Amino acid sequence: MIKFRLGAQINLIFAIVTILSCVIFLLITRASFSSAFVQQSYDQLVQFHKQTVRTYQEFGVAYNFMDHNAFVILINHEYHESSLLRDDEEPIVCQERVAYIIQLVTQSDEECGVRSSFRQYSGIGFVFSCHVDHHTGEVLTVISMTNTETFVSAMSRRIREYTMIAFTTIFLLGNIVIFIFSKSIVDKLQALNKNVTEMTHQNYKLPIESYGDDEISDLAHSIDKLRLDILTNETTKQDMIQNIGHDLKTPIMVIKSYAEAITDKMSENPETDAKIIFKQANYLQRCVEQLLEYSKLNYLDLSDEVTEIKLKDSIEQLVQNYKYKSNVEFITDLDDSTYRIAEPRLINVVSNLIENALRYAQSKIVITLKKQKITIFNDGEPVPEELLPVIFQPYEKGRNGQFGLGLSIVKATLALFDLKIACHNVKDGVEFVISPYNN
Secondary structure, rough: OOOOOHHHHHOOOOOHHHHHHHHHHHHHHHHHHHHHHHHHHHHHHHHHHHEEEEEHHOOOOOOOOOOEEEEEEEEOOEEEOOOOOOOOEEEOOOOOHHHHHHHHHHHHOOOOOOOOEEEEEEEEEEEEEEEEEOOOOOEEEEEEEEHHHHHHHHHHHHHHHHHHHHHHHHHHHHHHHHHHHHHHHHHHHHHHHHHHHHHHHOOOOOOOOOOOOOHHHHHOOOOOOOOHHHHHHHHHHHHHHHHHHHHHHHHHHHHHHHHHHHHHOOOOOOOHHHHHHHHHHHHHHHHHHHHHHHHHHHHOOOOOEEEEHHHHHHHHHHHHHHOOOOOOOEEEOOOEEEEEEEEHHHHHHHHHHHHHHHHHHOEEEEEEEOOOOOEEEEEEOOOOOOOOOOOOOOOOOOOOOOOHHHHHHHHHHHHHHOOEEEEEEEEOOEEEEEEEEEO
8 A cells, every 4th residue: 555745645635635625626617607598699699690690681682790700681582691610610400400490480470570589409509580572572581500519619618618727726726825835744754753762861851842833743742742841740759769779768767777786696685676667567568568658659440449438427437437436526417428539548648647646646636528538637736838839749757757758648538539739837737628620
């Protein structure tokens, strides 16, 4: 199969459309103008007939002054003279048709002096009139004929010629314009392709250039935005690796040092040291669990788990689990709103937010649910202003933060169910707000 470049495809499509338009235009115009040309031929024939009659009556002779017309003069229904030949001796109307028309006229019951209506025979239109010379009593019959087919064909040929000239001009000029236009498009696409190819070699640091304000420029902007997202993700990944290494390094060193002390019998209190090892192991376990949970969020298929959950029941159950683990007071105000969400994911999200609130709350945590909007407030210190824009990014954590992944997991989980979360500093505390995107 022959493959054409984009510029050649555009020119080829234009050429095909132009040729088809020309053919269709010719067919339509020929059909539309044929009846008009026939009428024009008849109008000319009437003028020709009047002139022929007047000339013969005044001078006793007539002459043909129209290419597609001819006349026959009869005296007392006998042939007298005619103009059936052109200058090049080519008959305007063939003799057989003329003979038949003369027969029709001589057998006609038209009254003398009355012009007959238009008649047509085998492509020949004709009119005739009879005139009586009152001095001699001779009957003068003048028959005027026109070759309608030849006239229409000649006129149609002119339309074809003019149309072909017009469409040839359009074809040539159009292809030049289309070539210039398509070349500019192809040049932009080639430049964009080059930038995209170099983007990977430059580690996504080279910006994508765009010119103009068309769809290709919009595509270039979208690709550049994708480049920035990839660059941000790469930077985030590198930061995560460094932070993970830092978070894991400390408990590993503690475990190793205490384990060596116990093994070498250098520990003064092995039982206490074992508890420290156990605590650090729990920290490591929790850290690894959150890492695994965060890494697999984008690969989960939760379609089978999603159901309509009554939020009030789940939140109240979680509050019961946490209210006796600290001296912080829990206050709830919940309506009957629901979410379409996987219940384990909802519990995980709200648990993370409650645990985060417990680390900062001084005396109370207030959880409200109104019209599908969940608000979790704690009366702790406000979040630093510089931290608010990045608080949901991995390894961004406040003063009492632990792993720096909890809020990232919350945001990514909610996004799977078309839910959003925001953090605000409010009077006397901080609040996290969960709501649908269209709310």
